[in-house]
Amino acid sequence: MPDAAAPESASTTGEFLTRVQNQDPLAVRAPLRVLAWLSFLAEVIIIGTGGAVRLTGSGLGCSEWPLCTPESLVPIYADQGVHGLIEFGNRTMTGVVGLLALAVLLLTLHAIGGRRLLVRALWFALGGIVLAVVVYIATTTLGPVLGAALMSTALLLSVVAGAADSLRRTTRRRDLAVLAWVVLVGIMAQAVVGGFAVISDLNPFIVGFHYTASLLLVCVTAAFLVRLNAVPGPREPAVPTWFSILSHITGLALAATIFFGVLTTGNGPHSGDANIERHGFDATILAHVHSWPGYILAALVLTLTIASWVQRLQPRKWLLVLVVAILVQVGVGVWQAREGLPELLVGIHMVLASLSAATYTVVALSLKRPAQRSADA
Incomplete structure (x- = not known):
């Protein structure tokens, strides 16, 4: 009987040590x-x-x-x-x-x-x-x-x-x-x-x-x-289910906006070399298609931001940053379209797209928090 119990005890101890090690805060x-x-x-x-x-x-x-x-x-x-x-x-x-x-x-x-x-x-x-x-x-x-x-x-x-x-x-x-x-x-x-x-x-x-x-x-x-x-360890939702679903729909809208933006730029006047011409999609039509998910994205982010501040949800501060970034993006996009796509504005639009995507990443990671049982442990 003692011989049979020893392996079980060692296994339990090993699992405990591994779990504690995984949950220890990292000294950065x-x-x-x-x-x-x-x-x-x-x-x-x-x-x-x-x-x-x-x-x-x-x-x-x-x-x-x-x-x-x-x-x-x-x-x-x-x-x-x-x-x-x-x-x-x-x-x-x-x-x-x-x-x-x-x-x-x-x-x-x-x-x-x-x-x-x-x-x-x-x-x-x-x-x-x-x-x-x-x-x-x-x-x-x-x-x-x-x-x-x-x-x-x-x-x-x-x-x-x-x-x-x-x-x-x-x-x-x-x-x-x-x-x-x-x-x-x-x-x-x-x-x-x-x-x-x-x-x-x-x-x-x-x-x-x-x-x-x-x-x-x-x-x-x-x-x-x-x-x-x-904090390492298991995580649990930090927001209501509807808020999480709407946040992921917002992510899809952001992805669609970036996708059509890349297609638009790839068929626009800035080919990367004066001797190269773009062929394929109509950039004028794509510019309008690119704007549709962009406006939907702006509305979704604004809705999430207002809801998060009303209910004092965890992602609210980063959503405020995201809504400002998206609104600036919309403004720059409209401006560059009306001015005939000047190089500086197109470049700003490209960089802001990456910063908007990075901010959304932070928001998505804020939808969960360390599980209470892990924190208590």
Whole structure:
């Protein structure tokens, strides 16, 4: 009888320790917090620099990928002029965003798993770099573009393998680890998509996907900031059911607005290069279609904001921020349409869309709160 009881006791103790570990607040040090904010800001900034590339007609300022020209990694001002500098500046910004995401990931792994998780991630990183170099050397005869694509694919697969290994071993604050890995993997994939955009002569669908993915990364970095200070453990609704349903409908309206906005821009006058013309959808019709979910979105957000303040619900402050952002967006959208889509207003509209999506992400995460039983425990 004692022998039979011992395993059950050990199992219960192990489950208890795991549960306590998952519910312990994470000690967030200043470097992680600062770098997480810088990562979020960098994701917003790269949308602005990417918009500058398109709006100034610099999409093919660097005509090659991964090189800028067939002979040079960097632009030659005498040949590419300012367009080459603008395009290469956006490529450089990708490196900055990637380094910040890597720093956030490593600090996160150290915070939640100590030296063990950190060292394993570094080994995967080193292995990925070695594999990428070997692949590139082995495929140089296929040309620089295909060689770079295969090298990037090898490096991306190594990071995905590292993420799978890390998450399998993470027993505490897995939510933060998942978000940090998603950002890094997303940035690496984005670099490859950007290369395909250049190779395809700025295909509007690839360029639109490139922007949408960047916007989603803004949302993920915003979610990381929210979860960084959140209490771990089970969560329960913090708002009435009808409010939660209406909030998710608002999210669908926001997604539809952004989707039609991307289609509109992809078929408008700002193609990214003076020698490229857009074909396909009628941008004038799309502009009207884009405005319909935009007005519905504004009405829904205003309704949620008023209801949240009347009932003093948890998301009310962020909803107030969201309603201001959406109203400004509507104003800028109407203004740019009446003025013939000036570049500056279009760029502001693109950046505000990402900030609106990030704010909605915070609102969506505020619909739940730590379960009372977890707080009592």
